[in-house]
Amino acid sequence: MRRLPRAKLGFTAWAVLVFAFLYLPIIVMVIFAFNKPAATSLASYHGSNICNIPPTQIGNITVWNGFAPCWFSAGLHDPTYIPAIVTSLQIAAEASVISTVLGLAAALALARMRPRFRAPFDSLVYLTLVVPEIVIAVASLIFFVQLHNHFAAFPGLGKATILIGQVVFNASLAMLIIRARFVGMGDVLEEAAYDLGSGPLATFRQVTLPRLLPGIVAATLLSFTFSFDDYVLPAFTNGTTNTWPIVLYSAVRFGLTPAVNALATIMLGVTVLAVVVTAAILRRSRAQVGADQERTRGLSITVGGLR
Amino acid sequence: MTVVEPKAAAAPIAAVVTSRKRSFRPRYPGWLTTPSLLYYAIFFLGPMAILIAFSLATQQGFGSLTYGFNTAQYGQVGSSLYVSIFIRTLVMASIGSLLTIAVGYPIAYWMARYLSTYKLLALLIIVVPFWTSFLIRTYALKIILDPNGYLARDLGMNILYTKYAVAVGLVYNYLPLFILPVFASLERMDWTLIEAATDLGARPFTAFREITLRLTLPGVVTGALLVFIPMTGEYIIPNILGGGNYEFAGNIIGDQFNQAQNQPFGSALSISLMVVLSVFVAVYIFFATKEEQFGA
Numbered sequence: 185m186r187r188l189p190r191a192k193l194g195f196t197a198w199a200v201l202v203f204a205f206l207y208l209p210i211i212v213m214v215i216f217a218f219n220k221p222a223a224t225s226l227a228s229y230h231g232s233n234i235c236n237i238p239p240t241q242i243g244n245i246t247v248w249n250g251f252a253p254c255w256f257s258a259g260l261h262d263p264t265y266i267p268a269i270v271t272s273l274q275i276a277a278e279a280s281v282i283s284t285v286l287g288l289a290a291a292l293a294l295a296r297m298r299p300r301f302r303a304p305f306d307s308l309v310y311l312t313l314v315v316p317e318i319v320i321a322v323a324s325l326i327f328f329v330q331l332h333n334h335f336a337a338f339p340g341l342g343k344a345t346i347l348i349g350q351v352v353f354n355a356s357l358a359m360l361i362i363r364a365r366f367v368g369m370g371d372v373l374e375e376a377a378y379d380l381g382s383g384p385l386a387t388f389r390q391v392t393l394p395r396l397l398p399g400i401v402a403a404t405l406l407s408f409t410f411s412f413d414d415y416v417l418p419a420f421t422n423g424t425t426n427t428w429p430i431v432l433y434s435a436v437r438f439g440l441t442p443a444v445n446a447l448a449t450i451m452l453g454v455t456v457l458a459v460v461v462t463a464a465i466l467r468r469s470r471a472q473v474g475a476d477q478e479r480t481r482g483l484s485i486t487v488g489g490l491r
Numbered sequence: 492m493t494v495v496e497p498k499a500a501a502a503p504i505a506a507v508v509t510s511r512k513r514s515f516r517p518r519y520p521g522w523l524t525t526p527s528l529l530y531y532a533i534f535f536l537g538p539m540a541i542l543i544a545f546s547l548a549t550q551q552g553f554g555s556l557t558y559g560f561n562t563a564q565y566g567q568v569g570s571s572l573y574v575s576i577f578i579r580t581l582v583m584a585s586i587g588s589l590l591t592i593a594v595g596y597p598i599a600y601w602m603a604r605y606l607s608t609y610k611l612l613a614l615l616i617i618v619v620p621f622w623t624s625f626l627i628r629t630y631a632l633k634i635i636l637d638p639n640g641y642l643a644r645d646l647g648m649n650i651l652y653t654k655y656a657v658a659v660g661l662v663y664n665y666l667p668l669f670i671l672p673v674f675a676s677l678e679r680m681d682w683t684l685i686e687a688a689t690d691l692g693a694r695p696f697t698a699f700r701e702i703t704l705r706l707t708l709p710g711v712v713t714g715a716l717l718v719f720i721p722m723t724g725e726y727i728i729p730n731i732l733g734g735g736n737y738e739f740a741g742n743i744i745g746d747q748f749n750q751a752q753n754q755p756f757g758s759a760l761s762i763s764l765m766v767v768l769s770v771f772v773a774v775y776i777f778f779a780t781k782e783e784q785f786g787a
Contacts, residue, residue, distance in 0.1 A: 436626060
């Protein structure tokens with residue numbers, strides 16, 4: 185068919201417009217990381233470093249007051265932000281690993297299970313994804329408090345309860361991602377490995393696992409992101425623990441300084457850098473191993489292992 | 492004789508191959524589901540069960556409860572104030588989902604139809620905003636919509652703390668979640684069908700409506716559901732961009748646990764939200780799948 189260049193142009197224009205809409209807030213975030221406090225507040229402020237000005241005195245920072253680069257160091261030395269970020273990173277790391285392990289085990293068994301046995305488990309998984317997070321959050325709150333009251337061994341509200349709550353959603357997510365990859369792979373190579381005398385464990389380690397790896401990595405990364413960025417569940421099950429989103433939320437509601445923008449800018453920079461590096465590495469490894477070779481690599485490893 | 496013999500020899504081999512194929516399928520043992528099953532039973536079904544118990548309990552003074560079968564909380568949920576908040580939540584989530592479809596579908600279509608080399612890049616461009624904190628992005632939207640900002644002062648778009656700001660926030664935050672599944676279903680499209688249709692005299696829009704739209708409808712249904720459900724439970728956007736003037740069901744539930752400390756009533760609100768949502772979703776799925784019979 186003759187492509188209609190006008191239609192293509194229209195769609196491209198729309199895409200550019202929407203991309204601008206998607207990125208405008210992020211550009212604003214980065215620009216406002218360099219925003220000076222309002223002139224009136226600076227006049228009454230007597231400290232030496234203008235980026236030490238407290239949120240209550242900073243005046244209106246939602247308008248551009250001028251350029252001030254010191255927010256980056258102010259953010260990196262902030263006594264509440266940095267520990268909260270560390271806590272969030274820690275919880276996200278633990279949640280993503282536990283969720284991926286639970287999800288992987290369930291995905292392996294479920295993908296080739298008879299539908300009769302699979303259906304109840306599947307409905308449970310979808311239920312964990314469909315129930316609004318605020319409902320899970322308040323339900324987990326009362327459940328954790330009751331559990332702690334009746335069993336002293338169960339931890340009180342804090343890091344542990346945030347983690348326990350987040351794993352429910354993330355394990356379901358990990359299971360679905362890994363299972364999609366697993367089903368898409370087919371079982372031909374595994375069958376071949378069995379035929380060649382490889383046992384179940386060796387087949388899993390040498391055939392299934394290497395080919396599942398993209399799905400596993402995707403599941404881990406996604407769980408990490410969701411956990412790190414999660415506000416609602418931790419907001420109810422945190423006790424006195426502060427995570428980064430919790431600190432951010434109270435800052436957004438009750439006054440923040442551009443130091444918050446500076447920290448968010450740094451994090452965005454680190455993520456984008458990590459993505460670029462990963463993409464470059466993947467590209468190189470893909471160039472070295474041909475597409476056909478990649479398909480049979482798992483098998484040749486098994487055969488090599490048997491020799 | 493020489494003609495028959497190979498046939499006779501081939502038959503047992505064929506029988507062996509087919510029976511072997513049937514008897515052998517690499518499987519993983521069912522007990523691998525036990526850890527996650529136990530986990531869900533304790534930490535998902537447990538909280539849900541206690542939520543139901545709480546919604547039927549009676550609050551006595553500060554924080555002490557007696558369990559029972561007290562439906563008074565549900566009666567309170569039925570009062571006009573809470574019903575109107577539930578209706579508002581569903582209406583706003585529906586509007587937000589429709590806007591997301593209107594904004595997102597052309598993008599997914601553009602990527603699947605017109606891009607080849609830059610397809611992955613476009614996908615990346617859509618996903619990157621997701622890596623910045625949800626709260627920071629919503630706060631940045633607040634800066635953009637600020638009454639002293641450029642949009643409000645010079646373009647007359649003073650919409651912060653109104654339903655329009657909430658709608659903008661919903662579309663902004665859920666757009667990638669809709670584009671991805673729709674893009675996936677558009678990627679599976681066979682574009683030669685469109686060629687065939689236009690060759691047979693269909694106008695481009697007719698071809699789109701009769702073929703592309705129908706074939707990608709399952710993706711749209713999934714994508715819309717994927718954004719609609721979290722939108723109904725939305726907590727942050729109405730708080731920050733609605734400024735507390737435009738609360739969703741999620742906010743009033745949170746308030747019962749944060750400020751009012753009326754946990755039985757908060758539990759009843761939660762259960763009601765879930766019931767209303769499931770009825771809404773069931774009706775939606777019924778009508779969405781009735782329209783098209785093409786399957787996923």
